[in-house]
Amino acid sequence: MALVPAPANPPQAAPKPAPYVAPPPLTGTARILGTLALSAATFMNVLDTSIANVSLPAIAGDLGVSPNQGTWVITSFAVSTAIAVPLTGWLSQRFGQVRLFVTSIMLFVLTSWLCGLAPNMGTLIFFRILQGLVAGPMIPLSQALLLSSYPKALAGLAMALWSMTTLVAPVIGPLLGGYITDNISWPWIFYINIPVGFAAAFITWRIFQNRESPTRKLPIDSIGLALLVVGVGSLQIMLDKGKELDWFHSGEVIALAIIAVVGLIAFVIWELTEEHPVVDLTLFKRRNFWAGTLSLSIGYGLFFGNVVLLPLWLQQFMSYTATQAGWVLAPVGLMALLLSPVVGKTISKVDPRRYAVFAFLVFALVLWMRSRFSTQADFETIMIPTVIQGVAMAFFFIPLLTITLSGLSPDRIAAASGLSNFVRITAGSFGTSIATTVWEQRAAVHHAQLSEYVNQGSLAANSAIDGLRSSGLGMQQALASINRMVDQQSYTLAANDVFYASAVIFLMLIPVVYLTRPGKPDAASGDAAAGAH
Template sequence: MRPLKRQILIITVICAAIMELIDTSIVNVALSYMSGNLGSTLEDTAWVITSYAIANVIIIPMTSFLSAKLGRRNYYIGSIILFTLCSFLCGNASGISELVLIRFLQGLGGGALLSVSAAVVYEQFPKEKLGIASALFGIGVFIGPTIGPTLGGYITENFSWPWIFYINIPLGVAAATSCYFLLPEPAIKPKAGSIDWTGIILLTIGIGSLQTVLERGQTEDWFATGYITVLTLIAILSLTAFVFWELHTPNPVVDLRVLKSKSLSIAAVLTFITGMGMFTSIFLTPVIAQRLLGFTPTETGLLLLPGAIIAVFALIATGKMLQSGVSPVLVIFIGFISFIFFNWSMSQITLETSTSYITYRLIFRALGMALLTVPLSSLAVSSLPAKDMPQGTALNNMMRQLGGSFGISIITTFSTRRTAFHRTDLITNITDGNPLVTQRINNFTSYFQTKGSGLAEAHQKAIKMIDLSVVKQSTLLSYLDSYLLIGLLFALALPLLLLVMKRKTGPVKMVLNDH
């Protein structure tokens, strides 16, 4: 392939991956608008995010098989078309059930835009330049979910929420057209046997049940609800049977045998933790900014923009550092430390925290993610033969998405329980004998009396204001605890780097130094 065509192809598939990943977070800041417009509760509207995530996690590990069975070119272009068509249908949905279903189908199309795109990018570079390939693809992996809230906030505030889906249409048409003329079949075509329907069914049931439990467990009081208990058992049995079946069937839909590669296994675990951090921070920060600090959707999105811009340069610099011989273990370590610092510093904010404070801290998040994305992606495929790279890439990407789903579910449960804890703790200080409370109630009462309320009515409103203050403060404290929890999980994952250092630093470094 000529250099110009090769460059256009790389740009196309990276843009397709960015488009897919933007849709994982662009909806976050628009949920309230969608809820009001579609006449649904915020809880039900959240399934617009959940259904997309479920479809992604189901389809991503199957992309290698589907590419082999249908032909990579046909499968990839078909997925772009499905994703683009569903984007149009999402914007025209008339009810929440319809929108959730279409988002699921959109997620099925989007899965290929992530995994196949990565495989295509890696193919365009010799093995000694995997660091550069990972950096280029890492731009999409990081920038997509990061600029999603920025873009979603601007579109929602200045236009209307359907446009967060409509913007995919011209990009999808352009990507499909470009790939039609430029995308080749892989040089080494993997063999595709008979369709592993058993594996597909077990994976779909297992992941679907698991995601439902994670998303609805806290709302339904976990195992106090019958269907949550049943779905948990179904998830355990289905996924256990799936692993056993895939390891023993001759034509697995997901070739789990590639996990014999120690570098891929270690990278997958670290990528899972990274996914938790990436998606939970994108989830927590907009919620705090909008619901507690009073930021508009546009202001909330702009908080993330400086970090996203810096991350682009950091990703490119990381790829060059790996090429020049810097140990990937050192880069990963610095990335983890940056993200731990981000979570600790965010756990110190108050209701009076300035915009600049949060923006500067989000830069550390961006740097942390940038420093993790490239070496982890390189590590995942560094010891795999060319024929197994698509499967390895797919599994590693699945771990990132699954980590995000687990992380958001854990944080939702944790923050809900911590809110109740902090509320109880704060209420114990609100007594008739507390002079500060008495003064606050009197001030509120006087304020409402000046607005025309009678004494009794003004006093009741004052009590409600105190209660709202308690709710707001306890909610903030629970989110701060959530940041600390994620930082702790990153700290606990640090010892895994010793396994990478002992077993893989040499080979990976040697491969990257051949340039």
């Protein structure tokens, strides 16, 4: 039997692609400029969550809606950002971290410009939704790129520098928003993003374009994403419109509630059976993750709801200008700036649950102090709790993130960070809607109670009316002035109710923190640095 000669050139197996090698850390001027550019983009993003707070009455008045309807400017941005955050991992693997980050910045600039041009509230809310969607990937990607710029030994320093921008932005936001609103016009709170965004995008691209992450095509869970948008979006719209439509006496609110419940139940069922889910819900099987996320999200919702409520009360019923309201809110980050580095350095040596409980106790104290406010409260009395609140903020985020991410393998950190951020940001937007709704409802109750004392048999009421009439007012004008005073007292008492209830809920969160197990501090704190915010 003749042997078949072997071919001269046997076919070669397809070469395997070389494994991805992470680029070396940046050095010198490139690292400094890269850090500044990434921090500027983060600062711009976080600023837009707080700069509009003190501008809501001006925006609402200019666009012909009530100040409480104006809160949609905040909640629409928050909800759309939350929905976009879980997509960051898929988008960055599909297009690359650097390209996605720079594109997000440029789209953020474009949508900021469109927000400033909005002719009515509906258009402004639509552009804010778009702005939130493109903003979603910016914060997680800024962290990833910053960590890749520093050696592992300096990862803590990198995150400390990054955290400073997230703490400074809430300080600058109300001040800047108030000044722009009072001295220029509210659209400029959005226009100021344009030069900052262009500069950040240009520097980032110049420095990081040759440090692109590997890309690959992955399937997108389009059904899960659609169910997420429908469920969360319907729930948020229901919360925002409920107070206008008398809640479940309205067919529209009932329909939104049904859509939200069905959408979210279908979303959970789908995600638990999907091979490539947009959100990894199996993380909630871990006690530390669900208890940490629950504590972080409820606490953030309470904090954010009260941060929106305070300037509304000050401007509508205490005759504060937007700038003055900004000054009241500005010190919230000062103590956090001073104490956050201390927390970061000691978190590996202290049970993070103790820090979290301390934060809850300080938040409860701050809100109890606010629940004692009256219409006679002066500027210093109102500002003192804001200063103290910075202490709580310093001990709030890092310990709870440490608890939430502790014990997870490195390959699950990104998914866990994205999911906890989604829940936290969504809770913040819900907190805003719930706080303003409860405020209005309690104000109506207090108004009815106080009005009972304004009658012909009341000596105090008759004396007040006589005093107003003796100053030259007519009977109707005098009654209108009395009604204004009743309104002021009603909304002040209602704000006190919200503050007091929030303080109680913070105390109720303490046992939830102790449902978690203390993890390995060193590993957990490193994970938290990688997944913060």
